Amino acid sequence: MSKEAILEGMDLRKEYGTLCVVKGVSLTVEKGEFISIVGKSGSGKTTLLSLLSGLERSTNGRVILNGKDITAASEDELALFRRENVGFIFQSFNLIPTLSAWENVALPLFPVKMPEEKRRSRALDLLGQMEMEHRVEHLPSALSGGEKQRVAIARALINNPKIVFADEPTGNLDSKTGEAIMDILKNLHADNGMSLLMVTHDAELSKEADRTIRMQDGEVVS
Amino acid sequence: MYYPYILKELQHRRNRTLVNILGIAVGIALFVSINATSAAYKKAVNQPFKNLGADLVVQRTIKKTVDSGQAPRTMRGIRLPFSNQLLSPKDLQGLHGIEGVDSAAYSLLLWEFAPRGFRTIMGMDPEHPDLGPVKVKDWLEKGRFPEKQGEVVLEKHFAKFNHVHLGDIFKISGRPFRVVGLLEIKEGSQIAATNMYLPLEAAQTLLEGGANAVNMVYLRLKNPSMVNRVKSQISRQIRGVSVSSSDSFLELMGGVSMISSRFSLMASLAALIGAVLLIMKTMLSNLLERSKEIGILKAVGWSHGEVQKQLMGEVFVQAIVGGLLGVLIGYIISYLLGFLSISIPVPWNLNPLPAMAKQAVAAAHVVRLPVKVSFRLASTSIALALMVGCVTGYVLGRRTVKMKPADILRQL
Numbered sequence: 001m002s003k004e005a006i007l008e009g010m011d012l013r014k015e016y017g018t019l020c021v022v023k024g025v026s027l028t029v030e031k032g033e034f035i036s037i038v039g040k041s042g043s044g045k046t047t048l049l050s051l052l053s054g055l056e057r058s059t060n061g062r063v064i065l066n067g068k069d070i071t072a073a074s075e076d077e078l079a080l081f082r083r084e085n086v087g088f089i090f091q092s093f094n095l096i097p098t099l100s101a102w103e104n105v106a107l108p109l110f111p112v113k114m115p116e117e118k119r120r121s122r123a124l125d126l127l128g129q130m131e132m133e134h135r136v137e138h139l140p141s142a143l144s145g146g147e148k149q150r151v152a153i154a155r156a157l158i159n160n161p162k163i164v165f166a167d168e169p170t171g172n173l174d175s176k177t178g179e180a181i182m183d184i185l186k187n188l189h190a191d192n193g194m195s196l197l198m199v200t201h202d203a204e205l206s207k208e209a210d211r212t213i214r215m216q217d218g219e220v221v222s
Numbered sequence: 223m224y225y226p227y228i229l230k231e232l233q234h235r236r237n238r239t240l241v242n243i244l245g246i247a248v249g250i251a252l253f254v255s256i257n258a259t260s261a262a263y264k265k266a267v268n269q270p271f272k273n274l275g276a277d278l279v280v281q282r283t284i285k286k287t288v289d290s291g292q293a294p295r296t297m298r299g300i301r302l303p304f305s306n307q308l309l310s311p312k313d314l315q316g317l318h319g320i321e322g323v324d325s326a327a328y329s330l331l332l333w334e335f336a337p338r339g340f341r342t343i344m345g346m347d348p349e350h351p352d353l354g355p356v357k358v359k360d361w362l363e364k365g366r367f368p369e370k371q372g373e374v375v376l377e378k379h380f381a382k383f384n385h386v387h388l389g390d391i392f393k394i395s396g397r398p399f400r401v402v403g404l405l406e407i408k409e410g411s412q413i414a415a416t417n418m419y420l421p422l423e424a425a426q427t428l429l430e431g432g433a434n435a436v437n438m439v440y441l442r443l444k445n446p447s448m449v450n451r452v453k454s455q456i457s458r459q460i461r462g463v464s465v466s467s468s469d470s471f472l473e474l475m476g477g478v479s480m481i482s483s484r485f486s487l488m489a490s491l492a493a494l495i496g497a498v499l500l501i502m503k504t505m506l507s508n509l510l511e512r513s514k515e516i517g518i519l520k521a522v523g524w525s526h527g528e529v530q531k532q533l534m535g536e537v538f539v540q541a542i543v544g545g546l547l548g549v550l551i552g553y554i555i556s557y558l559l560g561f562l563s564i565s566i567p568v569p570w571n572l573n574p575l576p577a578m579a580k581q582a583v584a585a586a587h588v589v590r591l592p593v594k595v596s597f598r599l600a601s602t603s604i605a606l607a608l609m610v611g612c613v614t615g616y617v618l619g620r621r622t623v624k625m626k627p628a629d630i631l632r633q634l
Contacts, residue, residue, distance in 0.1 A: 098231050
């Protein structure tokens with residue numbers, strides 16, 4: 001593993017029955033690096049992101065995240081590891097419909113023993129950074145797509161992650177809102193030096209990254 | 223566990239929550255009312271014995287003539303009831319030797335056949351003021367209890383029917399007795415309900431050759447739970463006597479008595495299993511709907527145990543609310559059932575009336591069902607509701623452990 005690497009995937013392979021979705025991919029993300037993974041639908045980019053983030057186990061290969069080999073970790077160990085080291089941003093926002101904006105942001109911290117006020121103030125602080133302070137008590141159903149994604153970004157940041165995984169973060173947004181969300185992600189990367197691994201099928205968005213990895217049929221082609 | 227999340231989820235799916243709560247409430251209400259009714263029946267059949275302070279009654283019967291329902295033509299004057307032939311001194315001595323017997327009170331039940339009908343007479347043992355028919359003393363409405371020969375207490379309705387008043391002279395088998403008291407028989411005390419009450423010695427003088435005659439013995443046991451053991455010991459050691467307890471009433475109740483035993487247990491269990499299945503079905507289908515949510519929770523770092531705890535919190539809130547509501551509904555049902563009067567047939571041998579008497583046909587003693595929801599029953603019901611929650615939570619946990627965040631999120 002390189003000295004500056006925050007994430008390293010080695011010879012990763014994922015099979016579903018006879019179907020091989022990721023075929024021996026190796027990838028290193030350095031600290032503070034912004035990498036985009038591009039490819040057509042079905043090229044295996046989302047599966048690769050799941051393998052690298054510990055959401056899914058690989059059929060073969062190893063993943064070292066923040067210096068820890070998570071390949072053989074149990075489901076609960078992986079969950080705890082994700083909570084402490086990783087942030088997720090999904091295409092479909094994945095907010096809990098019954099919780100308010102601030103509660104959705106604080107969701108990863110609910111199982112953590114800490115004063116309620118501290119949890120809430122951290123969530124409000126992040127929503128403030130997303131210019132969402134006027135919508136903190138609103139349910140997701142009362143938020144626009146862009147606002148939902150801002151809440152999702154704030155949620156990804158609540159645990160001060162070492163790396164954020166974003167799966168098509170602008171996929172469900174119109175171009176203007178998508179640009180605004182991209183600006184937020186770029187600023188987070190630039191201002192905080194946060195590592196960012198983004199999956200997108202939009203070649204234009206991928207240009208914002210420090211490095212772009214192209215996938216085709218489960219393999220890295222460039 | 224995040225409590226506001228629990229409440230918000232339950233509120234969000236309010237129809238499902240309502241169905242779950244009502245399902246548990248109905249199950250618990252049935253459990254409470256069935257058990258309270260069952261306990262009430264047991265209490266009702268215990269009442270006649272409890273009112274007399276006795277656990278057992280020992281008699282010697284002549285069975286073969288009793289069911290004919292007709293009086294022999296020659297029957298006139300003072301007679302022993304068919305069900306209460308005299309107990310011999312040996313019988314009485316034998317009873318004192320039975321292990322577990324705390325005290326014994328004697329009585330002499332007599333019938334007087336007159337041209338205008340029959341009358342029932344009870345001779346009571348004054349030596350045991352808290353055991354046997356002498357306890358009717360507690361129900362004196364006017365006057366006092368007999369203190370010497372030639373005094374009698376009459377049942378007030380009998381006295382009214384015969385136009386007899388306190389202080390009047392009343393003839394029994396041609397002998398004059400002064401009426402010194404009037405009493406009213408308490409509900410559920412038909413086994414001691416006669417027309418006249420005399421001291422045992424006075425009653426013995428009415429029966430020809432009746433010195434020291436006794437035909438009923440009321441026994442109080444050291445430990446009431448020994449009833450069956452003492453019963454069989456008496457039947458074994460003293461041949462030909464019948465031993466009755468409150469079970470004798472229950473046996474006569476046939477189908478109804480079933481409520482008091484296995485039926486109540488089975489019905490209670492069926493109601494609870496129904497509640498478990500209902501909440502399990504709704505919660506499991508709920509789980510499918512909420513698989514996305516579970517995937518999100520796991521993706522953002524909730525462990526399996528933390529997800530399960532959250533879901534169990536929801537189940538427990540529903541179980542507790544359903545349980546409390548069930549106890550309340552069960553209490554209301556039990557309260558309403560308490561207005562019912564039930565007819566408990568008196569076993570022929572314990573019925574002071576002759577079998578051919580018209581009143582004997584209706585000698586079932588009618589009591590108001592003493593239905594009560596005890597604290598113990600209420601707390602057992604709440605514990606059962608929580609158990610429903612535990613079982614459902616366990617099954618939910620088994621399902622959620624298999625749910626992998628990537629599998630769920632991939633399907634979205």
